[in-house]
Amino acid sequence: MRTSLRRRLPAAVAAVAVGIGAATVAVLAPGSDASAASGCQVAYRINQWSGGFVAYVDVTAGTSPVHGWTVTWTYSAGQQITSSWSAQVSQAGVAVTATSMSYNGELAAGGTTEFGVQGTSGASNPVPTDLAVTGSGCAGGTPSTPPSPSPTRTASPSPSTSPTRSPSPSPTPSRSPSASPTTSPPPTNPPGGCGSAVVCDGFENQAAGTPTGDWAVSYPSCSGAGTATIDTTTARSGGRSLRVNGAAGYCNHVFVGPTRSLTGIGPVWYARFYVRHTTALPPSHVAFAAMRDASDGGNDLRMGGQNAALQWNRQSDDATLPEQSPAGVALSMPLPVNQWTCVEFMVNGTAGTMQTWVNGTDVAGLHEDGTPTADVDRQWLSRANWHPQLTDFRLGWESYGDGADTLWFDDVALGATRIGC
DSSP states (O other): OOGGGSOOOOOEEEEEEEEBOSSSBOOOOTTOOOOOOSSOEEEEEEEEETTEEEEEEEEEOOSSOEEEEEEEEEOSSOOEEEEEESSEEEEETTEEEEEOOTTTSEEOTTOEEEEEEEEEOOSOOOOOSOOEEEEETOOSOOOOOOOOOOOOOOOOSOOSOOOBEETESOOOOOOOOBOOOOOSOOOOOOOSOOTTOSEEEOSTTOOSBSOOTTEEEEOSSOOOSOEEEEESSOBSSTTOEEEEEEOSSTTOOEEEEEOSOOGGGOSEEEEEEEEEESSOOOSSOEEEEEEEBGGGTTOEEEEEEETTEEEEEETTTTEEESOSSHHHHHTSOOOOSSSOEEEEEEEETTTTEEEEEETTEEOGGGOBOSSOOTTTTTTGGGSTTOOOOBOOOEEEEEESSSOOEEEEEEEEEEESSOOOO
């Protein structure tokens, strides 16, 4: 069995922030002045479980703009990085170097960006104490006092995964939810925390009613009683969301997708959206997200539910991920009701692999790694050389029998690197 199927439990969380000068790390001695630093700051915090961890690293500019940055540290307990996001990360023995990407190397004065790494660890996983950041604009700072540990990010059972941010470009702290009605004109700013995403939209530019402009309603195959509208009474952030009234029975298909071209994303897609719904996923097959696959005759790659748990479904041959065995379904999870849930996924058309996260945690049964595994991706990989070429993205509702639901979607992002929650 793949090690990715082991269940992980959060063990601890730690954080450290160190102020630095141009090329050295400065650690406060007792009694030192802890006034605000004019140089760059770097903060490191972790979620860890038995044998593994995810670390989130924040780089903050001081009083000068930054034009490219590099963060270095060393591990003291044999930690090994297995993946990273939002930075070019390399490890040589115990030494780690992380360099900014083209899209996050420029920081305004006081601005912050975040990257992350995932790795393996032994019995202990101490936080590095020699964090240092260099870069144009990072010189000349007074170190700040290390903050207290950050709140633990929830880490539910998960196979080893990429954070594909995956774990993912690391999540930017989310804005406070709001469910208040609003009649004010739509704001023009997209939701934060999208990095270099091609699509980054919280529907705030939409007026109440039928989606227009950047979003369009479609009824694949056939239409029925399903509807999709912009809602101004329920939102995760801001004052608007996409509401889908999904009707039961076959042929009540309704979806909403971005009107802009998504070809610039490339062969590897990462998606992040928040969803809230009222009714538990039914035993029968339903879908709430779909993408057309040009390499599969234009058929859809669908995300939804079956047997009351999240699943992927391939329209052309009805293959599912995970397999619909009791053991396979147990490796997935239900979609929580009456609360906002962050759903992320990665579809790698080059490697023919897929990965899914719920609230930042990899879902074992929704992780197709290219190696057939009973109850997980054996059925999916029965088709040789599956390499999807995705061309669009739609959120909505599609039922094939029983199952009605009301869903809200918000803060949608699509890009070539993990966006995060």
